[in-house]
Amino acid sequence: MKIKLFLFGVLLSFSALFGQKATIDLNDAIKIALQNNREIEIAKMDVNKADAAVSEAFGYALPSVDFTAGFTHFLQKPQTSFPDFGAMLNNSTYSVLFDENIIPRDNNKFLPMDFKLQTFAQSNNYETKIQVTQILFNSAVFTGIGASKIYRDLAVQSLKNTIAKTVLDIKKAYYGVLLTRDLYTIAKTRFDNANAHLNNIKAMRKQGLVSEYAEMQVEVQVENIRPLLIQLENANTDATNGLKILLNIPQENQIDLTGKMVYEDEVLPNESELIAEAKSYNLNLKALKIKNQLDDEFASINRGEYWPTIAAFGNYTYAGSSEDWNFNNYSSSIVGLNFSINLFQGGRTKNKVQQDIIVSKQTGEQIKSLTNATEMQVKSKLNDLNRVKKQIDAMQRNISLAERAYEIAENRFKEGEGSELEVKDADVSLSEAKINYTNAVHDFLVAKATLYNLIGRVDEQYYSYVSDYLED
Secondary structure, three states: HHHHHHHHHHHHHHHHHHHOOOOOOHHHHHHHHHHHHHHHHHHHHHHHHHHHHHHHHHHHOEEEEEEEEEEOOOOOOOOEEEEOOHHHHHHHHHHHHOOOOOOOOHHOOOOOOOEEEEEEOOOEEEEEEEEEEEEEEOOHHHHHHHHHHHHHHHHHHHHHHHHHHHHHHHHHHHHHHHHHHHHHHHEEEHHHHHHHHHHHHHHHHHHHOOHHHHHHHHHHHHHHHHHHHHHHHHHHHHHHHHHHHHOOOOOOOOOEOOOOOOOOOOOOHHHHHHHHHHHOOOOOHHHHHHHHHHHHHHHHHHHHHOEEEEEEEEEEEEEEEEEOOOOOOEEEEEEEEEEEOOOOOOOHHHHHHHHHHHHHHHHHHHHHHHHHHHHHHHHHHHHHHHHOOOOOOHHHHHHHHHHHHHHHHHHHHHHHOHHHHHHHOOOHHHHHHHHHHHHHHHHHHHHHHHHHHHHHOHHHHHHHHHHHHHHH
């Protein structure tokens, strides 16, 4: 499918170069938009970001391995005030000699005991250490894993929302182009009818059957329609350019939309069924409900600060020291457990949890508000559909009557039994009947698309373009 869309993009480019129009239908337009829409690309990045967050959360539960190495050389060794070892050794030696009567006692041999600055460091030192730490219990770590998964669910739901919104926007824009095109066609038909009628008037005037005034009236009528044609043509161009923006294709590319706005009579579901479906499947509601779960998880994470952290660790150290680069090397290793728990931190944990609880309650209120708003919108769109359905049934019959009236008025005028005013009124009535019907069909299709968006009905094929992002 991606290859097909790529080829279609190439076709659009070549069509623009050679002045040709690329023909697309509604389904093509939606698929192109799903491939090119920047908001969808941003939503995809959010899912990738959420995937990374899930992996990060799992990483906190896995062992951490740290390696450190360092080397120091003392330019000036640190010194410590310590008893004079020289005096201590001297006095101890003489004390033994005197006590054993090896030499005659001479107290002058004893040196005064005092403290002096001494150093116990060697000039060159190095140390390497590798340490493994494993969390055995930490409430925030384990709760964070669940929270990260919910965060991913929220990102996926946001992506679905963006897809649904893109589909709805394309449908509205596409129907808008078809509406202006059909209104132009109606105006063009009226213009052609008026021209044909003018030609008949001119022929009849040559035969002396109508006055110059009658011919002038019809000619004015023809010229009055011409600005409307230009206006509708510009409106169609603007609507088409707006659709190109949604499709993210260059404005100079020429596109021709296939398909028509077709009204198909159908039995609409009852109001209660639609409201129940909207409450269960509305995409914005589902996103808020997931966010509410995430709010609760954040409260649990912060609440975990009340609980202790227990971690096992082990390390191996290899080090050495020397004065002249001939190092004396040694190694050591230890294993152990760390236990830590906060006893007091100024009530910060309590206040953080309280804030999370308030945020969760706020989201709950937003869910209630959105539920009520969605219910109201569903009722409104269903009323619009039922109203337009009734109007369309009457308008279809009205067009048939207006066409027959115009035909009769034209024939009566040709036979000299009717007036120019009858033909003009019949032409205006026929044009208005067609315009009203076209607008009604457009309103029906837009209201139906909006209603389906409200109740969360999105064709699954549109999700297939991001299936890699929707999988767990």
